[in-house]
Amino acid sequence: MVKKSGEHFYKTKRPNRLAARRRRTRLIIGISILIIFASAIFGLSWFLNQPFIVINNLTVSGNSLVATNDIVNTVKNIIADSYLGLFAKNNIFIYPEKIIRQTLVAAFPAIKEVSGNLKNWQTLQLSVRERAPFALRCQTIDSADCFYLDENGLIFSVAPVFSNNIFLKFAGGQISASSSPIGKNFLPNDEFRQLNFFLDSLAPLGLMPISLEVGIDEYQIYLKNGGRLIIGAADDLSKVLENLKTIFHSENLKKTFARGGAIDYIDFRYGNKVFYRFKN
Numbered sequence: 001m002v003k004k005s006g007e008h009f010y011k012t013k014r015p016n017r018l019a020a021r022r023r024r025t026r027l028i029i030g031i032s033i034l035i036i037f038a039s040a041i042f043g044l045s046w047f048l049n050q051p052f053i054v055i056n057n058l059t060v061s062g063n064s065l066v067a068t069n070d071i072v073n074t075v076k077n078i079i080a081d082s083y084l085g086l087f088a089k090n091n092i093f094i095y096p097e098k099i100i101r102q103t104l105v106a107a108f109p110a111i112k113e114v115s116g117n118l119k120n121w122q123t124l125q126l127s128v129r130e131r132a133p134f135a136l137r138c139q140t141i142d143s144a145d146c147f148y149l150d151e152n153g154l155i156f157s158v159a160p161v162f163s164n165n166i167f168l169k170f171a172g173g174q175i176s177a178s179s180s181p182i183g184k185n186f187l188p189n190d191e192f193r194q195l196n197f198f199l200d201s202l203a204p205l206g207l208m209p210i211s212l213e214v215g216i217d218e219y220q221i222y223l224k225n226g227g228r229l230i231i232g233a234a235d236d237l238s239k240v241l242e243n244l245k246t247i248f249h250s251e252n253l254k255k256t257f258a259r260g261g262a263i264d265y266i267d268f269r270y271g272n273k274v275f276y277r278f279k280n
Contacts, residue, residue: 041086055079055090055124062128065110065148065157071126074107075100092118104128109156109183110148131156135168137186139177141211141222147181153192155181165210165224168199172214187214195219198237205248218269226279227263240268247274 058075060068078100079090089096101114104126113129131150136159138146146159149170159167175181186192199209199221208224214233221229231240247253247266256278266276 049088049091053092053121054088055092055095055122057123059119059123059125060128061125063111063130065130066108066128070108071104071128074104075124075126078103092121092124095124100126109154112150133157133159133167135170136162137173137175137181138169138171141169141171141213143171149186152189153186155184155186157182168209169211170214171211194237198241201241202244205244223263225262228265230265230267230269232269235268243268243272243274247276 058072060071063071079088079095082088083094087094095116097116100116104114105111110130111128112131115127117125117127119125131148131154133148134151135149136146137149137155138144144161146161146169147155148157148159149155155175170186173186175184175186187195195212199212202209202221207229209221210224211222213220213222217233219229219231219233221231223229229244231237244266262279264277264279266274268274
């Protein structure tokens with residue numbers, strides 16, 4: 001193309017103006033979205049803090065070992081906080097039920113389960129299920145200061161002093177006497193279950209265990225009639241039980257019992273050799 005004399009060419013600024021306008025539009029839209037989002041967040045925060053949907057009453061049922069005030073104060077400390085400093089945890093729609101359950105079970109070993117239900121828009125009702133006492137754990141057999149054990153061997157609460165053998169008593173073990181045993185297991189779960197199965201198997205033989213003491217490498221089981229069984233900690237309890245049945249079915253023992261004799265002890269710590277002695 002031949003440039004004619006007197007002709008001039010200029011670069012147009014129209015595309016640049018259009019791009020700038022688009023950038024301004026996008027910026028305005030972005031700011032508007034942020035304002036709308038922030039307004040929605042603060043509006044929601046304001047709504048969730050309204051008194052008519054805030055928990056201000058707590059009721060507790062099902063507890064006897066754990067004081068109601070202790071449970072209520074623990075829950076109040078949890079819901080006094082907020083999410084991100086904006087949303088109150090005491091709101092009926094977003095209160096942390098799972099955290100409340102987990103915290104109460106961890107803080108109070110006597111509590112086995114907790115469930116929460118809204119009684120109305122301002123009242124949270126907590127239903128507590130406590131652990132059932134299965135036996136006692138004492139520092140020594142003769143100690144009066146004892147704690148409740150559940151069926152899994154967990155020590156969960158101080159026990160009152162009993163005048164008779166209402167509960168089977170466990171003593172010894174590796175738990176230090178210098179610290180509270182609450183929240184600890186008396187023995188590993190499997191060992192505790194096996195021992196209890198063995199103790200339950202003594203009843204058909206006419207033996208009534210009242211206490212069991214765990215030593216370094218042995219168990220001593222004290223019986224209601226004053227006798228005791230001594231078992232090695234490494235012994236196979238099923239074999240010990242078979243040996244015990246054999247002894248009690250023997251004619252010698254039957255004759256001794258018929259004459260009013262009573263077992264002083266039976267010692268199973270020496271493999272197939274079982275030693276026993278009668279009371280004088």
